[in-house]
Amino acid sequence: MRLLKIIFIKAWVVLVWIFRFIVRTITSFFRFINKKKRRAIPFYLVCAYFLFVFILIAISGDSEYQKVLPDKRVNDVTELNPVMVGKIVQPHSVDDIVDAIRSTTGPISIGGGRFSMGGQTAFENSLHLDMRQFNKVLDLDVEKKQVTLQAGIVWRDLQKIIDKEDLSVKIMQTYANFTVGGSISVNCHGRYVGHGPIISSVIALKIVTSDGEVVNASRQENSELFRAAIGGYGGVGVIAEATLQLAENVKVERRTELLNVEDYLTYFDENVRNDSTVIFQNGDLYPPDYEVINNVSWRTSERELTDTTRVTPEGETYWLEPRLVNVVSWGDFGKWVRKKIIDPYVYKSESVVWRNKEASYDVAELEPSSREKQTYVLQEYFIPVKRITSFIPKMRDVFEKYDVNVINVSLRHAYPDKESFLSWADEEVFAFVVYYKQGTDVKSREKVKEWTVEMTDAILSENGKWYLPYQPHATQQQFYQAFSSAPRYFEVKHQFDSLNRFTNKLLDKYDPSQSNSIELKKGQIPGYVRAEEQTILTVPEWYLVFNPKEYADWLESGNNPSDFPYYSSIDEYWKLYDRSIKLASSAYPPNDEYITMLNVIGVSVTMEYAGKMIYENTVGRVFGWFANEEISTQERTIMEAQRAYSNFIYHTAWYEFEFLPWIGKVWRQRDESSASWLRKWERTLFFTFEFTLKAGYAQLIEWAARASYEEPVTDIYVSASSVEDIQPTSDLKIIAAEGNEYILAITRWGAFTETMLTLTSSNMIIRDIGGNDEIAVSVILNKDQDLEFSDAEILYTSELVTQPDQKRMVVLMNVDDLLPFIRSMKRSSSTIEHIFDY
Template identity: 50%
Template sequence: MGITPCVIRQAATYATATDRKKRFATGSKRPILLKKSAMDSTAEKYALEIEIFTLNRGFRAQISRSCEQKKAFSAVSTRAVWKDRLFQHNRPKAGSGQDDGKAKASGSRVEFPLSVVFRTTSVATVYRQFSESASKSECARYFRFTARERNMIGNTQPHSTSESSHILTRRNLLQAGMAGIAVSVLSPWSLWAAPSGVLVNDVTLLNPIWVNRLFAPRTTDEIQQALAMWSGPVSIGGGRYSMGGQIATEDSLHLDMRQFNQVVRYSPESRVIRVQTGMRWRDLQSVIDPHDLSIKIMQSYANFTVGGSLSVNAHGRYVGAGPVINSVRSLQLVLANGSVVEASRTENADLFHAAIGGYGALGVITEVELDLASNVTMERQIHCMSAADYPIFFNDQVRGNKQTILHNADLAPPYFDQATSVTWRASDKELTVAERLVAPGQSYKLNQTLMWSVAKLPGGPLIRKDVIDPLRYLNHPVVRRNYEASADVASLGPIATRNSTYALQEYFVPVAQFNAFVKQMAAILQAHRVDAVNISIRHTQGDPDSFLSWAREEVFSFVLYYWQHVSVVDREEVGTWTRELIDAALSLGGTYYLPYQLHATREQFSRAYPDAPRLFALKAQFDPDKRFRNKLWDKYYTG
């Protein structure tokens, strides 16, 4: 009986060492013959998976490669006898220039040339020829069969290309494969012949979530078609810089928006641009910089996607600008029923104010129209002072100065009583940095070493206070606005390791409560011996219109950057002091930010976001089946 591969599926998945290890160590329930990992981008690594499924009689064979098995598999695959026998059929003629079809060990994974897929005529052939040069234990390690399937293989003999038409010849398999790939290109939603079982995680690696399928759309029509073809939960992810599962939930269709990144319309004369929301700020900067234009409001780093920033209603260091919603003219939203609506302050205003900062609760933000600003020249100015004097300094020197573009202040734990003000003001001085944008892919070994020394070495904070910061702020660079705004998060170094991670939290308090919160925050962090690395202070005007507004009045924000271990006990300890900080902010009339670890109780969430019922009412209206989900709404949505 022949067991023939009959479906070829092509899918893009985000691959990390962690999810590869878990995926192949635990075993997948779907039948996989071979996998080829390829396709690198400048930001992160994808895998182009070519999988052959054997559908006849429920055959579930799989080549399994956990991290521990890869070295052994590489050793077996390089045996000349196995390579010769496995690929002796249909071998290209000498001098033909074609790939010789030999498996190659490449670093952390074994790669099979795509041609191998089309030369292998059955799973039985692979297993039988592999077993001729490998031991029984090696066979059991890489091929998983039921007893019935192993018996089927034992009874299966090699077939010539002239035998029954039930066995695919190489030519037929090639034709079927190319047809399948062509269909997948023309109809991406047809790729869902079987669950993909993709592991989705964020930069902290604290929130591994197995989604059912992953789809990387490129057009709004593809998103609509995906929603029509899929009836289960839907989650949305971009740069994956949130830190609490806001990008996914179990068994969902995960929309990976990073390929949804085109410019829709651009008018340099009007300083307006409309883009797909999977575009990263850094890519948008490359479009507008030649016209000496700059993004009006964004975070301090340019790695984030536009849609992700909208979903959390991000803010930055832009003085007087407020959150990103203040730079948005309009947006396009795909709802749960697949309909496409345009929303602005005058059209579908409720959807506009609920979708921005709504963490994907209502639908997929697919396009956004943004106001732009001038790419002015700026000079950096540094002032050190007592933390208690900072509110007066800000009011006198920063708020009323129309030349001020960017501003923040830093507290360097454990020296919570001292503040360093960092201000960028418009200047007509000669540039000290000629580059217009920070080039991607740079080496930041010095920055990373300094960050590590501050966070990990005994006496690191003192070294920062007396050595690193004085040297870092010695000069007064003059740069273009886009250069400072195009900073790469890679400069911070690796975010997560197997046993630890850096993470963020953020709290907002009314300007009058600045000193009171600094005292309470310092007491809590010191009492719990938190490994706090830095606290960045920003200012923003009130945003009373957003449904999940984190600034219902003028506030100072405190961005806490810290380091933690990742065991269950460590996470519980982080949760304890996090809830204390939330209570401190709430007691002063403030709130906390939602993109981070979900340690807040439901009661704290309700107190911090009293207008959440308005968002939930809209969700009940436009998403009654609760299709759009993630771990944030799994915990706090009460509809």
């Protein structure tokens, strides 16, 4: 205790000393400043100036603006695969699905519970069908033990209904949060003994194809479509309805036994395989040694229930389970704690529950508090039953080589599936369900890809397969070696989906028809994809191009520079900034780097305009009284400089403009006019000061830009179709062509807008720009003029600070509407100011 007091006293003394040192330093500084007026006056003037700038920023902008763009990002439970889709539709009926499909001509993706972990539920710029509201039970035949339902229903909601009739799901995953349609699409399995994948319990499907037709599919009707849809990952159509075979709900009792790996198969054959009383079974293979398996079996029982819950309720608070998973993820010590302490405690008590209770686990019991830096992911390997003892050492070697943080490996038995084209069980297999933890950074993700490819080779060496709902890291060669019926699957897919509308990351990678497609070529172009939010965020940046043009127009019109609305210009920048930030706040991931840049240039322009505002309304206005109707040659050269600057920055970064030569040009001019010599010299000196400061600041910014950023991308890439030949120009190049489909490279910045304006005479259809399906455009209208184009969303209207009779309207539209929009604006005599190319 005495030692703690001594430490506390010493710490307090140090803090007091630091505080007194800071106070003395500040006091000494102000004493030094205030000793002489030649130091005090400039110091306080600078302080006043910065206070003035701070106040200008504080009172400018549009804090009341509340419009936000909808979030169209679709991600999966791992949060590793965000995909920006074009439109999200939540159907409630089959007609809703049909209408959504027929309303578009582009790609379609389908999502349910979003537990597939590799981009199987989404595709860039696609129409995304979120099936979770399509969730009704349509018919329940208790005698036949059959149910017909909408595919968006989750298993737990189905369980709550059929439990009342003492019925249970025949085959499903361990957790009940998945949608039925999603489970059928991945041909799921569970811990059910005596069964294989879910296809064996599916009686019939109702599928909506890519042209909006509703087709019935079963083993007797459209059988190939049936075989392609189950385990087909949404590639042949939308599974709208399904009829499933059910089972009886019974009481089940848990039994466990620890086994060495080499004894597991014998134990399974003698105690599980042919025992009809075993409903659920799995074996937990303990990492990091992978030598011992905890066999967990649930058998039918007549004993009294230890838990009377019929179906696991929703909304339970699982505070302990995620923390235990986190403990296991600590490393080898965590694995030891699980094997020696956690599991013995969990399994020591007897457990007799309803089958529906054991089949209705909630994934919330595994969900960590955050997946920002670390996330939990699944992989699954299907190994022929006789080869598991030879596979396990190979699996262990890969995990050890790459230091994979494996939490659990669960072994589950499955009988063969000879029906689905992408069957993962051509023969009797054990599924190795691997639950592991990985980082979300790029390096960690690349490491996972590396060891997954190596693991896939180990799987293939044992004539095994892997489950496709997870990250699609396997090479095309590995994929076709394992899934030999995949070519037939893709044949059926293209029969029912000839335009390849139903797609996702998995199908896009392995579909042989995409091997030479425009879509594949896009992915091979560095810099093809641009961040879509920048079409919104770049608007205030471009205002610093528009406003200098207004200033140049103002001077050339003979207006007094002192009358230019400097504060309105500052206010307009911060209004555009506030609106852009608000619009993008929910729809896109944070773009902190770009927002920081907008803040830097916003403060810079505020400082510049604040200085000009002070000068022009004091010194500048006084000297303006001496001006006569004629202006000097120097002033005309200054106007030329301002026009040259405004034209230059429309195409090139402002800091690349050569300011200093213009100063020399002004000073070299010989003035033979009768303009006021006082005004001439005042304008010349002020211009010299302004451009000298800009030249110095530009040099600093250029140095910083070269040190901080990669070489700038000078082209924006456009995917388009055209039945006419596209003629290249200096600003438009053809990168790839396939039939009527093109990839174009168009020079960015001002040239992009100019090029787009010239393309309106063609019949081109734009598919995407920079990998995006939406783009912002600013158009200049008369104050009382309305926008006559229904497919453009008005984001906001802003001011032209020097032209009160006009307004700037910023709109957002789909890229395929861009050329029709430009044509419409030309007909209405409106001016396309700029197309914001990300």
